[in-house]
Amino acid sequence: MFDSNEGPVIGVIADDVTGASDVAVALRRRGLRTMLFFGTPPEGTDLPGHDALVIALKTRTVDRREAVARSLAALAWLRARGAGQVYFKYCSTFDSTAEGNIGPVLDALADAMDVPMVATTPSSPEHGRTQYNGYLFVGDVLLSESHMRHHPLTPMTDSYLPRVLGSQSAYRAGVVPLAEVRRGEIGRRLAELRGQGVRYALVDAVEDDDLAAAGRALAGAPLVAGAAGLAGGLAAARPSSSYDDAPAPPLTGSAAVLAGSCSARTLEQVAAVIEAGRPAHRLDVLADPDEESLAKAALDWYDALGPGSGAPIVYSSLEPAALRRVQEALGGERSAAILESAIGRVARGLVERGVTRLVCAGGETSGAVVGALGVPGGVIGAEAARGVPWILTASGLALLLKSGNFGEPGLLLEASATTPMGVA
C-alpha cells in the first residue's frame, strides 16, 4: 500500500503519450500515487486517492494554436482538481517543430497561471540527456550531432536551448549554470534572471543530484517544466513513501508489435524482432499512400498467419536515407499522417481479433494507437525498460508505449514474448 505523501498534488501535462508514461513512472518510482489519462478526462471521472495526475496529450507536432488550446483545457481540468503544482512534460531531446510547441505552450500556461518565472530543464541523466551551460547533450554528443537531427517530424539541429526556446516564445530564456546549481544558488539565480526580464530559466543538470537540488529549490513553484528527470527531482524532494510492486501485464492472450519510430534505437529493436524470425509486415507508404488500404493489407496479412508463428510486428520504421526519399515524394507531414492513421487502424483491428498485449514504438505512433483504441488511461505497471512502464487499461489491454529512443535492442522482442520482460 502507499503511505501518505505530503505535498501538493502534481498535475502533469505531457505533450505525448510515451513521454507521459515516462514521467508517470518517474513519479510512481518515488512513491507518488500516480494516475495516467490519455487526453483530458471528462467531468465526473472517478479519482481515487492520488498524489499526481498525468494527462497525456498529442500536442508535440500539431499546429501551435491547437497545442495551446488542448494544454489550457488540461490545465483547467487539473486546477479544478486541486493540482497545487503543474508540470509541463516535454521531451528530453527538446523535440520541437520550427514554431514550437514547447515555447507557445509554456507561454500560455505561465500567462494563464500568472507566473513570471518558470524553471525548466530537459536533463534526464537516466536517459543519457544532460544540460551544461545551456547546451543539451545526448550521451556524449551535442543534441544537434545526435540521431535527433534526422527525426521525421522534429529534426533537432541546434543544441543551445535558450536560443531554441527563445525562438519559439514571446519571452526571453536564460541559464542557471551548473556551478550555481551545485552551490545551492538556484533560487538566487532565478531572482536575478527575473530582475533581468527573463521568464524561462534553463537549469543545468548533469547528474541526478543536480536534479534533486533543483527539485528542492522548486518544491513550491506553481509551474515547472522539463522531462522525466526534473519531475523525479520534484518527487524526490517530498517526504518519502513506499508502494506495492507495480502490477505486471497478464501473460494470457496474444501480443503484437507496432513500430512507427525511425530512431536509431527503434531500428535496432525492429531488426532484432525480424532476425528472431517473427512474422513481419512493413507499411510501405510510398507504394500505397492510403491509410485504409495500408491497414487492410496489414490485417489481411495478419489473418493469414498460421497458429504458433509468434507475436508479429507491423512497422514503418526506415533508416534516414530511405525516410528522406519518402518525405521528398509525399511530404513529411503527409507521409507521417497516413502512417499514423494506418497504424491506429491496425491496432484497432488487432484488438478486435483478440490481441491483448500491444507493444508500440514511437511517441506520435503510440498517440495514434491509443487514440484509435479510445482507451481513457490506465494503471502504471512494471517497467519493461527505464521510463517504459506497462500501462494496464480497465478494458484488459496491456500497452507498452515506448519512446523511440528508449530500451535495449531486445526490448520489442522480449516485451512481446510469451513471458514479457518487466514482469519479475
Ligand SMILES: Nc1ncnc2c1ncn2[C@@H]1O[C@H](COP(=O)(O)OP(=O)(O)O)[C@@H](O)[C@H]1O
Ligand atoms: N516510413 C516512413 N515515412 C515517413 N514517415 C514515417 C515513416 N515511418 C514512420 N514515420 C513517421 O515518423 C514519426 C515518428 O515519430 P514517433 O512515432 O513520435 O517516433 P519517436 O518516438 O522516435 O519520435 C511518426 O509520425 C511516423 O508516422
Ligand SMILES: O=C(O)[C@@H](O)C(=O)COP(=O)(O)O
Ligand atoms: O523525455 C523523453 O525522452 C521521453 O519521455 C519522450 O518524450 C518520448 O518521446 P518520443 O521519443 O517521441 O517517443
